[in-house]
Amino acid sequence: MILNRIENLGNSTIYHVRDMGRMGLFLAFTVLGIFKRPFRFAALIKEIRLIGANSTVVIFFTAAFTGMVLGLQGYYTLRKFGSEGMLGSAVSLSLIRELGPVLTALMVTGRAGSAMCAELGIMRISEQIDALDCMAIDPFRYLISPKFLATLIAVPILTLFFDVVGIYGGYVAGVKLLGVNPGAYFTGMEHSVLNEDITLGLIKSVVFAGLIAWICTGRGYFVQEIRDAGFGAESVSRVTTQAVVLSSISVLVWDYLLTALML
Amino acid sequence: MSEAVIQLVDVVKSFKSQVVLDRVNLEISTGRTTVIAGQSGQGKSVTLKLILGLMRPDSGQVLVNGRDISRMRKRQLDEVRTNFGVLFQGGALFDSLSVFENVALPLRERTKSSRQEIRERVMETLALFDLTGHEDKYPAQISGGMKKRVGLARALQLEPRIMLFDEPTTGLDPTKSMEIYQLFHRAQERFGYTSIIVSHDIPKIFNLADQVVILQDGRMHRFNNPEDIHWSDDPGIMDFVRLTMGQIYQSEQMER
Ligand SMILES: Nc1ncnc2c1ncn2[C@@H]1O[C@H](COP(=O)(O)OP(=O)(O)OP(=O)(O)O)[C@@H](O)[C@H]1O
Numbered sequence: 001m002i003l004n005r006i007e008n009l010g011n012s013t014i015y016h017v018r019d020m021g022r023m024g025l026f027l028a029f030t031v032l033g034i035f036k037r038p039f040r041f042a043a044l045i046k047e048i049r050l051i052g053a054n055s056t057v058v059i060f061f062t063a064a065f066t067g068m069v070l071g072l073q074g075y076y077t078l079r080k081f082g083s084e085g086m087l088g089s090a091v092s093l094s095l096i097r098e099l100g101p102v103l104t105a106l107m108v109t110g111r112a113g114s115a116m117c118a119e120l121g122i123m124r125i126s127e128q129i130d131a132l133d134c135m136a137i138d139p140f141r142y143l144i145s146p147k148f149l150a151t152l153i154a155v156p157i158l159t160l161f162f163d164v165v166g167i168y169g170g171y172v173a174g175v176k177l178l179g180v181n182p183g184a185y186f187t188g189m190e191h192s193v194l195n196e197d198i199t200l201g202l203i204k205s206v207v208f209a210g211l212i213a214w215i216c217t218g219r220g221y222f223v224q225e226i227r228d229a230g231f232g233a234e235s236v237s238r239v240t241t242q243a244v245v246l247s248s249i250s251v252l253v254w255d256y257l258l259t260a261l262m263l
Numbered sequence: 264m265s266e267a268v269i270q271l272v273d274v275v276k277s278f279k280s281q282v283v284l285d286r287v288n289l290e291i292s293t294g295r296t297t298v299i300a301g302q303s304g305q306g307k308s309v310t311l312k313l314i315l316g317l318m319r320p321d322s323g324q325v326l327v328n329g330r331d332i333s334r335m336r337k338r339q340l341d342e343v344r345t346n347f348g349v350l351f352q353g354g355a356l357f358d359s360l361s362v363f364e365n366v367a368l369p370l371r372e373r374t375k376s377s378r379q380e381i382r383e384r385v386m387e388t389l390a391l392f393d394l395t396g397h398e399d400k401y402p403a404q405i406s407g408g409m410k411k412r413v414g415l416a417r418a419l420q421l422e423p424r425i426m427l428f429d430e431p432t433t434g435l436d437p438t439k440s441m442e443i444y445q446l447f448h449r450a451q452e453r454f455g456y457t458s459i460i461v462s463h464d465i466p467k468i469f470n471l472a473d474q475v476v477i478l479q480d481g482r483m484h485r486f487n488n489p490e491d492i493h494w495s496d497d498p499g500i501m502d503f504v505r506l507t508m509g510q511i512y513q514s515e516q517m518e519r
């Protein structure tokens with residue numbers, strides 16, 4: 001009984017250590033793959049379109065409504081202190097420092113991260129990745145690095161887009177609907193948002209992008225090594241769910257860490 | 264000795280408690296055709312994957328050109344793999360690429376040919392495999408036999424030194440599979456590659472073979488001559504002969 005437990009503990013420790021080693025090497029190969037020639041420019045553009053351009057509608061609506069809610073909530077809180085004039089800075093700071101990067105990352109995880117994971121998982125179980133290996137075509141250079149780089153490029157741009165749309169959402173709610181002075185909204189914002197805030201937001205979005213791409217492609221690539229995932233289509237669906245959960249949590253954890261570090 | 268391009272030395276491969284290959288030895292000489300036969304689940308595909316370095320043996324050596332690939336780094340392995348052309352049992356076509364793009368992929372990624380050259384080469388091969396007019400379809404839109412042929416066309420693109428075919432004719436009608444064998448024969452005469460064919464097409468496939476290997480219960484039984492198989496006294500092989508060749512002889516008799 002006790003021996004069994006110790007054995008299980010040992011097995012699961014070995015599994016997790018191995019898993020981390022695997023994922024670490026995977027990241028290294030992915031980054032190296034970016035610098036291998038010939039570079040697949042067409043694939044990069046295609047991936048940016050898949051991850052970036054196709055997410056704009058989702059990001060637009062998420063951002064607009066997040067901004068509007070911030071406008072409403074901010075207005076009622078600030079009014080208690082008689083400082084509705086601060087609404088512009090409150091909305092824009094929360095968007096640029098926190099909500100923009102985090103919500104964009106979460107939306108991209110759900111839309112593009114899951115797709116990347118499932119695509120690689122299916123390619124793995126149908127031996128397409130083995131076929132690449134056998135043709136001596138590096139699957140990292142050919143498949144994974146373009147996805148990784150595309151995510152690194154697309155997510156910060158989407159985040160900026162989110163910020164801008166969100167700020168206008170706050171404007172609509174605060175100024176148009178609740179009657180805050182429009183001049184105050186934007187001057188307040190100009191005075192309080194510093195370059196550091198924008199840098200923090202961008203650093204966050206780049207880190208989140210790396211996390212999403214790493215976890216989602218890595219899980220898909222290793223779909224057959226993952227414990228208790230089952231086989232075939234079922235394993236791909238389970239691993240995809242797992243990848244989405246894992247990258248969402250990692251985004252939130254790293255959000256805290258980066259905020260704490262850079263404050 | 265130096266003639267052997269591929270050698271398995273005391274190779275053991277098991278999955279959990281199931282021993283699939285139990286200290287097998289195999290030697291494949293340059294320019295020759297080896298046919299691997301055996302009942303389903305005896306480890307034929309596993310043998311190919313070991314030779315390709317997609318799986319590593321539990322113990323023993325897999326030598327390609329005298330070098331042990333189970334101890335190689337990725338870069339060296341890639342170098343060895345540039346010699347290989349592979350047809351997977353399931354085809355392993357890239358399902359988000361069209362038939363044309365599938366066949367063109369090795370040329371695009373591994374050679375410096377121009378677009379025009381690639382186009383010509385690919386269309387020529389597709390014609391050879393009777394796939395003209397299907398080049399814009401996707402793997403999900405073509406039949407099983409067509410997938411096999413696309414896989415073959417793709418495998419032959421880089422004129423490999425060693426060809427590995429995992430059941431190239433399963434799922435094809437008899438005329439088509441005959442044509443494919445003739446194609447093998449011609450291509451081999453032209454390029455002189457070494458080939459390893461896993462096949463259930465017994466005894467038809469034996470016409471092509473320089474040696475026949477039958478996998479049975481984790482062991483390899485090697486025959487230099489297809490006729491020798493009939494004289495084997497191993498009960499497993501006798502079963503195999505009765506089940507496979509017997510059937511075909513019987514059906515030939517019934518046709519008459
Ligand atoms: N990745 C794997 N994990 C566990 N067992 C495996 C794995 N791959 C193969 N096996 C087992 O090894 C044995 C041999 O499999 P293999 O695919 O080589 O059979 P085969 O001879 O090619 O059969 P077929 O003619 O049906 O293709 C089977 O019993 C199979 O269950």
Ligand SMILES: [Mg+2]
Pocket residue numbers: 307308309352429
């Ligand atoms: Mg097989």
